[in-house]
Amino acid sequence: MARVSTPRPTKDVITDALLDITAERGLDHVSVRHVAAAAGVAIGTVQHYFPTKDAMLTAAFTEVVRRIRERVAATVLGPDVRRNLAAVLRELLPLDEPRAAEVRVQVAFAARAATMPALAELQGVILGEVTDAIAAALAHVDGGPAAQRRARAQVVLATVDGLALHAVSSRDWVTPESLAAALDDALDALLPPGDPTAAPGDVVGDRS
Amino acid sequence: MARVSTPRPTKDVITDALLDITAERGLDHVSVRHVAAAAGVAIGTVQHYFPTKDAMLTAAFTEVVRRIRERVAATVLGPDVRRNLAAVLRELLPLDEPRAAEVRVQVAFAARAATMPALAELQGVILGEVTDAIAAALAHVDGGPAAQRRARAQVVLATVDGLALHAVSSRDWVTPESLAAALDDALDALLPPGDPTAAPGDVVGDRS
Numbered sequence: 001m002a003r004v005s006t007p008r009p010t011k012d013v014i015t016d017a018l019l020d021i022t023a024e025r026g027l028d029h030v031s032v033r034h035v036a037a038a039a040g041v042a043i044g045t046v047q048h049y050f051p052t053k054d055a056m057l058t059a060a061f062t063e064v065v066r067r068i069r070e071r072v073a074a075t076v077l078g079p080d081v082r083r084n085l086a087a088v089l090r091e092l093l094p095l096d097e098p099r100a101a102e103v104r105v106q107v108a109f110a111a112r113a114a115t116m117p118a119l120a121e122l123q124g125v126i127l128g129e130v131t132d133a134i135a136a137a138l139a140h141v142d143g144g145p146a147a148q149r150r151a152r153a154q155v156v157l158a159t160v161d162g163l164a165l166h167a168v169s170s171r172d173w174v175t176p177e178s179l180a181a182a183l184d185d186a187l188d189a190l191l192p193p194g195d196p197t198a199a200p201g202d203v204v205g206d207r208s
Numbered sequence: 209m210a211r212v213s214t215p216r217p218t219k220d221v222i223t224d225a226l227l228d229i230t231a232e233r234g235l236d237h238v239s240v241r242h243v244a245a246a247a248g249v250a251i252g253t254v255q256h257y258f259p260t261k262d263a264m265l266t267a268a269f270t271e272v273v274r275r276i277r278e279r280v281a282a283t284v285l286g287p288d289v290r291r292n293l294a295a296v297l298r299e300l301l302p303l304d305e306p307r308a309a310e311v312r313v314q315v316a317f318a319a320r321a322a323t324m325p326a327l328a329e330l331q332g333v334i335l336g337e338v339t340d341a342i343a344a345a346l347a348h349v350d351g352g353p354a355a356q357r358r359a360r361a362q363v364v365l366a367t368v369d370g371l372a373l374h375a376v377s378s379r380d381w382v383t384p385e386s387l388a389a390a391l392d393d394a395l396d397a398l399l400p401p402g403d404p405t406a407a408p409g410d411v412v413g414d415r416s
Contacts, residue, residue, distance in 0.1 A: 026323035028236075028261075053236075104322045110377035111319035114312045115234035117379060124378035154382075155371070155394045159363060162370025166362075169318035170332035171325060174362075186363045190397045 011049045011059075014039045018050075019060045023101030027108040030056060054116060061109040064102045065126055068092065081140040086187055089160050093183060094167050095176045103164045131157055142192045152190065159186045219257045222247045226258075227268045231309030235316040238264060262324060269317040272310045273334055276300065289348040294395055297342075297368050301391060302375050303384045311372045339365055350400045360398060367394045 017039035022030050030053065036043045050056040071091045077084045094100035113119035134153035135146070144152075163182055167174045174182070225247035230238055238261065244251045258264040279299045285292045302308035321327035342361035343354070352360075371390055375382045382390070 024323070026320060028320070107315075107319045107322055110373055111315045112234060112236070113377040114315055115232065120377060120379040123374075124381045127374055127378050127381055151386075151390060151393055152397075154374075155367060155390055155397070158370030158374055158390070159367040159394070160370070161373060162366030162368070163363070165318055165369060165373055166331075166335055166366055169321040169328060170335050171328040173332045173335055178359075182359060182363055182366070185359055186367070186398075189360075189363070190394075 010039075010041060010045060014041065014046055014049055015059050015063050018056050019063060019101070019105060022057070022060050022108055023104045026104070027057065027112065032056075054112070054119060057109055057112055058119065058122060060105050061122070064105045067102065081137055082187065082191055085134065085137045085191070086184065089156070089183060089187070090180065092160050093164050093179055095180060100168055103168045106161075107165055107168060127157065138191070156187075156190050159190065218249060218253060222249060222254055222257055223267050223271050226264050227271060227309070227313060230265070230268050230316055231312045234312070235265065235320065240264075262320070262327060265317055265320055266327065266330060268313050269330070272313045275310065289345055290395065290399055293342065293345045293399070294392065297364070297391060297395070298388065300368050301372050301387055303388060308376055311376045314369075315373055315376060335365065346399070364395070364398050367398065 014035060018030060018035050021034055021038060032043055032046050032050075035050075035056065036046045039046070046056075050059060068091055072088050075084070075087050075091065077087070091099070092103075094103045109119065110123060113123045131150065131153045134156050135150045138149040138153055139146075160183065163174075163179060163186070167179050222243060226238060226243050229242055229246055240251055240254050240258075243258075243264065244254045247254065254264075258267060276299055280296050283292070283295050283299065285295070299307070300311075302311040317327065318331060321331045339358065339361045342364050343358045346357040346361055347354075368391065371382075371387060371394070375387050
């Protein structure tokens, strides 16, 4: 019994409103009242789904991670693992306004996680997942023993997130072009040359 | 119990209180009222020096930058430029609690700068200064033409700040030891081998 269009779940509508406010005006403007107004729901409805500000921020962050995963899964992968990794990591950089908004949410989450153990735990889980994926890709480009690959993957992710942090938090510092160039420069230095014989299915990116 | 030292300027006392609150409990807890209580001054006194929350945060960030500069200036520099650069960049990592508190302030500042143009401008200036200093050091280790050195310096700083961001915002992710090892690993990949003949006075670090 397919319907033409199903109304979106209220929780998703609220999460979107929340994301927009965090991205545009910063975490300081995220309040139950503002989110309710932007989502067009009652204050009590927001409180029902997100009883605390940390619950709201966690939902926004989780949604950002889901969107990035979705884009990564849709990335066209070729036979060159190094090139695939670059394509996937570009999804983490603020190269256009939607990605810049996502990075602003991630930075707001990180800032709050720096003083909130529950959020810091989630941040650790996400960093671990992404690092594992990068380390798995490095296995295809002669990245050395497992421990060394993982250490290098940590550095690669730190570089990408550091570039993203600098890009969204500063003015006249980088353009999207110079940001993409900086990623390429970093990968040239941090990764061994690509192995064109590696199987494309084994690289970073959950394609399920 | 006699105090021989001159009393500290009120503005410095307030800035210290502000830094402590931002570092320990996050930017959300920085309010005129809390800062006044922690500094032991009247609310009106805080408002006199820092009329807005952004003014308070800018003061905290500026003080962190001053402290880092002071430590960098005190770093013992040897003849190996690469080693000197590593020593200086370690001052930016949260390898002990005072540095972790500084990084939390920097992350809070960056998060707010992501939606506040005036703060983003200051962030751009600071990033530019540090990048210039790193690029100057790279000139001594055969870092290629000037534009290439500057691009690589941007990547080095992004890596260091990304590692610092991940360290303070996550749990069970890094130890101070693994963080220092990650910096060394990153510098091994990002920097050409050191030139032991370079003059120690020419490296990163304002020693005035």
